[in-house]
Amino acid sequence: MSTTHQTVILSHKGEPLTITTRPTPKPGPNELLIEVHTLAINPVDHFQRDYGVFIKDYPAILGSDVAGIIIETGSSTRSTLKIGTRVTALASTFFTPGNDYGAFQKRVLVKEDFVSVLPNSFSFVEGACFPLAVMxxxxxxxxxxxxxxxxxxxxxxxxxxxxxxxxxxxxxxxxxxxxxxxxxxxxxxxxxxxxxxxxxxxxxxxxxxxxxxxxxxxxxxxxxxxxxxxxxxxxxxxxxxxxxxxxxxxxxxxxxxxxxxxxxxxxxxxxxxxxxxxxxxxxVSPPQDPDELRERSRSIFVNWLENKLAAKELVSSPHAKVIQDGLESVNGALDELKAGVSCLKIVVEL
Ligand SMILES: NC(=O)c1ccc[n+]([C@@H]2O[C@H](COP(=O)([O-])OP(=O)(O)OC[C@H]3O[C@@H](n4cnc5c(N)ncnc54)[C@H](OP(=O)(O)O)[C@@H]3O)[C@@H](O)[C@H]2O)c1
Missing domain, CATH: 3.40.50.720 (NAD(P)-binding Rossmann-like Domain)
Known part of the structure:
Protein backbone atom coordinates (compact mmCIF):
# COMPACT_ATOMS: atom_id res chain seq x y z
CA MET A 1 0.00 0.00 0.00
CA SER A 2 1.34 3.43 -0.91
CA THR A 3 2.08 5.75 2.00
CA THR A 4 0.23 8.72 0.51
CA HIS A 5 -3.23 9.35 -0.93
CA GLN A 6 -5.19 12.06 -2.75
CA THR A 7 -7.49 14.55 -1.10
CA VAL A 8 -9.18 17.88 -1.78
CA ILE A 9 -8.32 20.66 0.66
CA LEU A 10 -9.75 24.06 1.46
CA SER A 11 -6.75 26.42 1.73
CA HIS A 12 -8.72 29.60 2.43
CA LYS A 13 -12.35 30.48 3.10
CA GLY A 14 -14.28 31.15 -0.10
CA GLU A 15 -11.85 29.42 -2.46
CA PRO A 16 -12.47 26.24 -4.47
CA LEU A 17 -11.13 23.02 -3.01
CA THR A 18 -7.84 21.90 -4.60
CA ILE A 19 -6.47 18.41 -5.15
CA THR A 20 -3.34 17.47 -3.27
CA THR A 21 -1.54 14.43 -1.87
CA ARG A 22 -1.07 13.81 1.83
CA PRO A 23 0.49 11.09 4.01
CA THR A 24 -1.84 8.20 4.78
CA PRO A 25 -2.32 7.99 8.57
CA LYS A 26 -2.19 4.84 10.71
CA PRO A 27 -5.32 3.93 12.69
CA GLY A 28 -4.99 4.23 16.47
CA PRO A 29 -6.97 2.28 19.10
CA ASN A 30 -10.64 1.88 18.08
CA GLU A 31 -9.95 3.43 14.69
CA LEU A 32 -10.19 2.15 11.13
CA LEU A 33 -8.57 3.26 7.90
CA ILE A 34 -11.13 3.22 5.11
CA GLU A 35 -10.51 3.22 1.39
CA VAL A 36 -13.26 5.58 0.26
CA HIS A 37 -15.30 4.38 -2.73
CA THR A 38 -18.05 7.01 -2.52
CA LEU A 39 -18.65 10.23 -0.64
CA ALA A 40 -21.91 12.15 -0.32
CA ILE A 41 -22.37 15.91 -0.24
CA ASN A 42 -24.23 17.81 2.51
CA PRO A 43 -25.31 21.48 2.79
CA VAL A 44 -22.77 22.18 5.56
CA ASP A 45 -19.95 21.29 3.13
CA HIS A 46 -20.62 24.24 0.83
CA PHE A 47 -21.19 26.54 3.82
CA GLN A 48 -17.76 25.52 5.05
CA ARG A 49 -16.09 26.01 1.67
CA ASP A 50 -17.73 29.37 0.99
CA TYR A 51 -18.01 30.92 4.47
CA GLY A 52 -15.54 28.95 6.61
CA VAL A 53 -18.19 27.94 9.18
CA PHE A 54 -16.84 25.78 12.04
CA ILE A 55 -13.31 25.81 10.56
CA LYS A 56 -10.56 26.57 13.06
CA ASP A 57 -7.43 25.78 11.01
CA TYR A 58 -6.50 25.83 7.32
CA PRO A 59 -5.95 23.89 5.17
CA ALA A 60 -9.11 21.97 6.05
CA ILE A 61 -10.55 18.71 4.75
CA LEU A 62 -14.33 18.82 4.57
CA GLY A 63 -17.07 16.22 4.29
CA SER A 64 -18.98 13.75 6.46
CA ASP A 65 -20.38 10.82 4.50
CA VAL A 66 -18.36 7.93 3.08
CA ALA A 67 -18.79 4.32 2.06
CA GLY A 68 -15.86 2.05 1.32
CA ILE A 69 -13.70 -0.82 2.50
CA ILE A 70 -11.61 -1.20 5.65
CA ILE A 71 -7.94 -1.44 4.65
CA GLU A 72 -6.33 -1.25 8.11
CA THR A 73 -7.57 -1.61 11.67
CA GLY A 74 -6.25 -0.22 14.93
CA SER A 75 -6.19 -2.19 18.16
CA SER A 76 -9.37 -3.34 19.90
CA THR A 77 -11.80 -2.67 17.11
CA ARG A 78 -15.15 -4.50 16.90
CA SER A 79 -14.73 -8.11 15.75
CA THR A 80 -17.08 -7.55 12.79
CA LEU A 81 -14.78 -4.82 11.44
CA LYS A 82 -11.95 -6.52 9.55
CA ILE A 83 -9.74 -5.67 6.61
CA GLY A 84 -11.98 -6.05 3.56
CA THR A 85 -15.28 -5.30 5.37
CA ARG A 86 -17.63 -3.00 3.44
CA VAL A 87 -18.77 -0.11 5.62
CA THR A 88 -20.67 3.17 5.71
CA ALA A 89 -19.24 5.77 8.08
CA LEU A 90 -19.62 9.26 9.45
CA ALA A 91 -16.16 10.60 8.66
CA SER A 92 -16.28 14.15 9.97
CA THR A 93 -13.88 16.53 11.64
CA PHE A 94 -16.89 17.84 13.61
CA PHE A 95 -16.71 14.75 15.75
CA THR A 96 -12.98 14.00 15.58
CA PRO A 97 -10.87 17.08 14.85
CA GLY A 98 -7.95 16.81 12.43
CA ASN A 99 -7.61 16.40 8.69
CA ASP A 100 -7.07 12.63 8.92
CA TYR A 101 -10.83 12.39 9.71
CA GLY A 102 -12.59 14.46 6.98
CA ALA A 103 -14.49 12.58 4.27
CA PHE A 104 -13.19 14.25 1.09
CA GLN A 105 -10.14 12.04 0.58
CA LYS A 106 -9.33 8.62 -0.81
CA ARG A 107 -8.33 7.16 2.55
CA VAL A 108 -9.88 8.36 5.78
CA LEU A 109 -9.60 7.50 9.47
CA VAL A 110 -12.80 6.92 11.41
CA LYS A 111 -13.59 6.04 15.00
CA GLU A 112 -15.28 2.65 15.03
CA ASP A 113 -18.31 4.05 16.89
CA PHE A 114 -19.30 5.97 13.73
CA VAL A 115 -19.15 2.92 11.46
CA SER A 116 -21.82 0.45 10.31
CA VAL A 117 -21.17 -2.70 8.30
CA LEU A 118 -22.67 -2.25 4.82
CA PRO A 119 -24.27 -5.48 3.58
CA ASN A 120 -23.67 -6.55 -0.03
CA SER A 121 -27.31 -5.75 -0.77
CA PHE A 122 -26.42 -2.03 -0.61
CA SER A 123 -24.09 -0.41 -3.17
CA PHE A 124 -21.40 2.02 -2.06
CA VAL A 125 -23.51 4.80 -3.63
CA GLU A 126 -26.47 3.80 -1.46
CA GLY A 127 -24.26 3.42 1.60
CA ALA A 128 -22.87 6.97 1.43
CA CYS A 129 -26.39 8.45 1.71
CA PHE A 130 -26.93 7.31 5.31
CA PRO A 131 -24.46 8.56 7.93
CA LEU A 132 -25.04 12.29 8.56
CA ALA A 133 -28.75 12.11 7.77
CA VAL A 134 -29.22 9.15 10.13
CA MET A 135 -27.26 10.84 12.94
CA VAL A 284 -30.85 19.50 16.50
CA SER A 285 -27.35 18.84 17.81
CA PRO A 286 -25.26 15.93 19.05
CA PRO A 287 -24.20 15.64 22.71
CA GLN A 288 -21.20 17.84 23.58
CA ASP A 289 -19.85 15.54 26.29
CA PRO A 290 -17.38 13.04 24.69
CA ASP A 291 -18.71 10.05 26.66
CA GLU A 292 -22.30 10.88 25.77
CA LEU A 293 -21.32 11.38 22.13
CA ARG A 294 -19.63 7.97 22.09
CA GLU A 295 -22.71 6.35 23.63
CA ARG A 296 -24.97 8.16 21.15
CA SER A 297 -22.91 7.22 18.09
CA ARG A 298 -22.65 3.58 19.19
CA SER A 299 -26.40 3.42 19.67
CA ILE A 300 -27.03 4.90 16.25
CA PHE A 301 -24.34 3.31 14.07
CA VAL A 302 -23.44 0.07 15.84
CA ASN A 303 -26.85 -0.90 17.17
CA TRP A 304 -29.51 0.76 15.07
CA LEU A 305 -28.18 1.44 11.57
CA GLU A 306 -26.09 -1.73 11.27
CA ASN A 307 -29.05 -3.87 12.37
CA LYS A 308 -31.56 -2.10 10.18
CA LEU A 309 -29.31 -2.44 7.11
CA ALA A 310 -28.72 -6.12 7.80
CA ALA A 311 -32.47 -6.68 8.24
CA LYS A 312 -33.19 -4.65 5.05
CA GLU A 313 -35.61 -2.53 7.04
CA LEU A 314 -34.14 0.70 5.67
CA VAL A 315 -33.73 1.88 2.10
CA SER A 316 -31.11 4.33 0.93
CA SER A 317 -32.78 7.72 0.52
CA PRO A 318 -33.44 10.13 -1.12
CA HIS A 319 -32.67 9.30 -4.79
CA ALA A 320 -28.93 9.39 -5.51
CA LYS A 321 -27.32 11.38 -8.30
CA VAL A 322 -23.94 9.79 -8.99
CA ILE A 323 -20.98 11.83 -10.20
CA GLN A 324 -18.20 9.60 -11.48
CA ASP A 325 -15.31 12.00 -11.99
CA GLY A 326 -13.67 11.50 -8.62
CA LEU A 327 -12.25 14.18 -6.34
CA GLU A 328 -11.96 16.63 -9.25
CA SER A 329 -15.75 16.84 -9.35
CA VAL A 330 -16.27 17.73 -5.66
CA ASN A 331 -16.37 21.53 -6.25
CA GLY A 332 -19.00 21.07 -8.97
CA ALA A 333 -20.98 18.74 -6.70
CA LEU A 334 -20.95 21.37 -3.93
CA ASP A 335 -22.12 24.03 -6.41
CA GLU A 336 -24.95 21.77 -7.58
CA LEU A 337 -26.18 21.16 -4.02
CA LYS A 338 -25.88 24.86 -3.22
CA ALA A 339 -28.09 25.68 -6.22
CA GLY A 340 -30.78 23.44 -4.67
CA VAL A 341 -31.80 19.81 -5.06
CA SER A 342 -35.18 18.12 -4.90
CA CYS A 343 -35.32 14.69 -3.23
CA LEU A 344 -31.73 14.05 -4.29
CA LYS A 345 -28.44 13.11 -2.64
CA ILE A 346 -25.34 13.95 -4.65
CA VAL A 347 -22.79 11.14 -4.41
CA VAL A 348 -19.26 11.28 -5.84
CA GLU A 349 -17.60 8.02 -6.88
CA LEU A 350 -13.83 7.96 -6.37
N1 LIG B 1 -28.40 20.22 12.90
C1 LIG B 1 -27.61 19.33 12.30
O1 LIG B 1 -26.82 18.61 12.93
C2 LIG B 1 -27.72 19.16 10.81
C3 LIG B 1 -27.09 18.10 10.15
C4 LIG B 1 -27.29 17.94 8.79
C5 LIG B 1 -28.07 18.85 8.10
N2 LIG B 1 -28.60 19.90 8.77
C6 LIG B 1 -29.44 20.89 8.07
O2 LIG B 1 -30.67 20.24 7.79
C7 LIG B 1 -31.25 20.82 6.63
C8 LIG B 1 -31.62 19.72 5.67
O3 LIG B 1 -30.44 19.14 5.14
P1 LIG B 1 -30.57 18.09 3.96
O4 LIG B 1 -29.22 17.65 3.57
O5 LIG B 1 -31.58 17.08 4.35
O6 LIG B 1 -31.19 19.06 2.83
P2 LIG B 1 -31.49 18.75 1.29
O7 LIG B 1 -31.66 17.29 1.07
O8 LIG B 1 -30.48 19.46 0.46
O9 LIG B 1 -32.90 19.50 1.13
C9 LIG B 1 -33.49 19.55 -0.13
C10 LIG B 1 -34.98 19.44 0.05
O10 LIG B 1 -35.46 20.63 0.65
C11 LIG B 1 -36.85 20.64 0.41
N3 LIG B 1 -37.40 21.97 0.60
C12 LIG B 1 -36.97 23.13 0.06
N4 LIG B 1 -37.77 24.14 0.47
C13 LIG B 1 -38.71 23.61 1.29
C14 LIG B 1 -39.81 24.15 2.02
N5 LIG B 1 -40.09 25.46 2.01
N6 LIG B 1 -40.55 23.31 2.76
C15 LIG B 1 -40.28 21.99 2.79
N7 LIG B 1 -39.26 21.40 2.11
C16 LIG B 1 -38.47 22.23 1.37
C17 LIG B 1 -36.97 20.20 -1.03
O11 LIG B 1 -38.21 19.54 -1.06
P3 LIG B 1 -39.13 19.39 -2.38
O12 LIG B 1 -38.23 18.92 -3.47
O13 LIG B 1 -40.15 18.38 -1.96
O14 LIG B 1 -39.71 20.75 -2.65
C18 LIG B 1 -35.76 19.28 -1.23
O15 LIG B 1 -36.09 17.92 -1.41
C19 LIG B 1 -30.21 21.80 6.09
O16 LIG B 1 -30.52 23.10 6.52
C20 LIG B 1 -28.92 21.34 6.73
O17 LIG B 1 -27.96 22.37 6.84
C21 LIG B 1 -28.47 20.07 10.10
Missing part, protein backbone atom coordinates in the same frame (compact mmCIF):
# COMPACT_ATOMS: atom_id res chain seq x y z
CA UNK A 136 -29.17 14.10 12.46
CA UNK A 137 -32.60 12.50 12.40
CA UNK A 138 -31.82 10.54 15.57
CA UNK A 139 -30.36 13.55 17.38
CA UNK A 140 -33.71 15.28 16.81
CA UNK A 141 -35.94 12.36 17.68
CA UNK A 142 -33.96 11.62 20.85
CA UNK A 143 -34.20 15.26 21.97
CA UNK A 144 -37.95 15.05 21.42
CA UNK A 145 -38.01 11.99 23.67
CA UNK A 146 -39.07 9.47 21.09
CA UNK A 147 -36.60 6.77 21.84
CA UNK A 148 -34.78 5.97 25.07
CA UNK A 149 -31.13 5.30 24.19
CA UNK A 150 -31.18 1.89 25.81
CA UNK A 151 -33.66 0.52 23.30
CA UNK A 152 -32.52 2.05 20.02
CA UNK A 153 -31.05 -1.11 18.62
CA UNK A 154 -32.40 -4.48 19.51
CA UNK A 155 -31.69 -6.16 16.20
CA UNK A 156 -35.36 -6.55 15.48
CA UNK A 157 -38.03 -3.98 14.77
CA UNK A 158 -37.70 -1.14 17.23
CA UNK A 159 -41.03 0.07 18.49
CA UNK A 160 -41.60 2.61 21.23
CA UNK A 161 -45.28 3.15 20.73
CA UNK A 162 -47.84 0.40 20.90
CA UNK A 163 -50.66 2.82 20.30
CA UNK A 164 -51.95 2.84 16.73
CA UNK A 165 -53.03 6.46 16.96
CA UNK A 166 -49.78 8.18 17.92
CA UNK A 167 -48.23 10.28 15.21
CA UNK A 168 -45.32 12.61 14.49
CA UNK A 169 -44.83 15.03 11.66
CA UNK A 170 -41.79 15.51 9.45
CA UNK A 171 -41.59 18.83 7.62
CA UNK A 172 -39.46 18.80 4.46
CA UNK A 173 -39.65 15.02 4.18
CA UNK A 174 -38.05 14.82 0.72
CA UNK A 175 -34.77 16.24 2.03
CA UNK A 176 -31.95 13.92 2.92
CA UNK A 177 -32.52 14.35 6.67
CA UNK A 178 -36.30 14.26 6.22
CA UNK A 179 -36.34 10.90 4.42
CA UNK A 180 -34.37 9.31 7.23
CA UNK A 181 -36.54 10.98 9.89
CA UNK A 182 -39.58 9.44 8.17
CA UNK A 183 -38.03 5.98 8.01
CA UNK A 184 -36.84 6.04 11.64
CA UNK A 185 -40.23 7.22 12.97
CA UNK A 186 -42.09 4.62 10.92
CA UNK A 187 -39.78 1.87 12.25
CA UNK A 188 -40.63 3.01 15.79
CA UNK A 189 -44.30 2.46 15.07
CA UNK A 190 -45.48 6.05 14.69
CA UNK A 191 -47.94 7.28 12.10
CA UNK A 192 -45.89 9.77 10.08
CA UNK A 193 -47.51 12.91 8.69
CA UNK A 194 -45.11 14.49 6.23
CA UNK A 195 -44.80 17.53 3.97
CA UNK A 196 -43.07 17.57 0.59
CA UNK A 197 -43.63 18.85 -2.95
CA UNK A 198 -46.47 17.10 -4.72
CA UNK A 199 -44.19 15.17 -7.11
CA UNK A 200 -42.53 13.33 -4.20
CA UNK A 201 -45.67 12.20 -2.35
CA UNK A 202 -45.67 8.63 -3.67
CA UNK A 203 -41.98 8.30 -2.81
CA UNK A 204 -42.47 9.54 0.76
CA UNK A 205 -45.47 7.23 1.23
CA UNK A 206 -43.18 4.41 0.04
CA UNK A 207 -40.72 5.27 2.82
CA UNK A 208 -43.47 4.67 5.36
CA UNK A 209 -45.34 7.95 5.78
CA UNK A 210 -49.07 7.64 6.49
CA UNK A 211 -50.06 10.97 4.94
CA UNK A 212 -48.15 13.49 2.83
CA UNK A 213 -49.15 17.13 2.31
CA UNK A 214 -47.91 19.75 -0.11
CA UNK A 215 -46.12 22.40 1.93
CA UNK A 216 -46.77 24.91 -0.89
CA UNK A 217 -50.54 24.65 -0.43
CA UNK A 218 -51.83 27.78 1.33
CA UNK A 219 -54.08 25.58 3.52
CA UNK A 220 -51.45 23.02 4.50
CA UNK A 221 -51.80 23.72 8.26
CA UNK A 222 -55.57 23.19 8.19
CA UNK A 223 -55.19 20.11 5.98
CA UNK A 224 -52.77 18.44 8.40
CA UNK A 225 -54.82 19.30 11.50
CA UNK A 226 -58.18 18.24 10.04
CA UNK A 227 -56.76 15.03 8.54
CA UNK A 228 -55.06 14.02 11.79
CA UNK A 229 -58.33 14.67 13.68
CA UNK A 230 -60.44 12.65 11.26
CA UNK A 231 -57.82 9.86 11.32
CA UNK A 232 -57.99 9.88 15.14
CA UNK A 233 -54.20 10.43 15.28
CA UNK A 234 -52.65 12.53 18.03
CA UNK A 235 -49.46 14.45 17.11
CA UNK A 236 -47.37 16.10 19.82
CA UNK A 237 -43.91 15.81 18.25
CA UNK A 238 -42.55 17.27 15.04
CA UNK A 239 -39.27 17.25 13.13
CA UNK A 240 -38.43 20.10 10.78
CA UNK A 241 -35.79 18.81 8.38
CA UNK A 242 -36.11 21.90 6.21
CA UNK A 243 -38.70 24.53 5.24
CA UNK A 244 -40.85 27.19 6.90
CA UNK A 245 -40.09 27.00 10.61
CA UNK A 246 -42.91 29.32 11.70
CA UNK A 247 -45.47 27.32 9.73
CA UNK A 248 -44.20 24.10 11.30
CA UNK A 249 -44.40 25.61 14.82
CA UNK A 250 -47.91 26.88 14.13
CA UNK A 251 -48.98 23.50 12.79
CA UNK A 252 -47.71 21.72 15.89
CA UNK A 253 -49.40 24.32 18.11
CA UNK A 254 -52.70 23.67 16.33
CA UNK A 255 -52.23 19.89 16.58
CA UNK A 256 -51.30 19.69 20.26
CA UNK A 257 -54.65 20.66 21.82
CA UNK A 258 -53.93 21.37 25.49
CA UNK A 259 -50.87 19.07 25.65
CA UNK A 260 -47.25 20.20 25.46
CA UNK A 261 -45.42 19.59 22.19
CA UNK A 262 -41.83 19.46 20.90
CA UNK A 263 -40.37 20.47 17.55
CA UNK A 264 -36.80 19.47 16.59
CA UNK A 265 -35.30 21.84 13.99
CA UNK A 266 -32.36 20.64 11.85
CA UNK A 267 -31.35 23.95 10.18
CA UNK A 268 -30.10 26.98 12.11
CA UNK A 269 -33.18 28.25 13.97
CA UNK A 270 -34.67 31.47 12.55
CA UNK A 271 -33.93 34.35 14.92
CA UNK A 272 -37.46 35.67 14.29
CA UNK A 273 -39.17 32.36 15.14
CA UNK A 274 -42.08 32.82 17.55
CA UNK A 275 -42.68 29.73 19.67
CA UNK A 276 -45.89 29.85 21.75
CA UNK A 277 -46.24 28.55 25.31
CA UNK A 278 -46.82 24.84 25.23
CA UNK A 279 -44.46 24.25 22.30
CA UNK A 280 -40.75 23.66 22.85
CA UNK A 281 -38.32 23.84 19.95
CA UNK A 282 -34.59 23.22 19.68
CA UNK A 283 -31.82 23.11 17.11
Missing amino acids: TSWNGWIWAGLEPMSTIGSGTSTTTTTSTNEGVFVWGASSSVGTLAVQAAKLMGFKVYATASQQHHEYILGLGATRVFDYQNANVLDQIVSTARSDGVSIRIGYLATGDQQLAVNTLDALRGTDNAKLAIAPIVDSELKVPDGVESAF
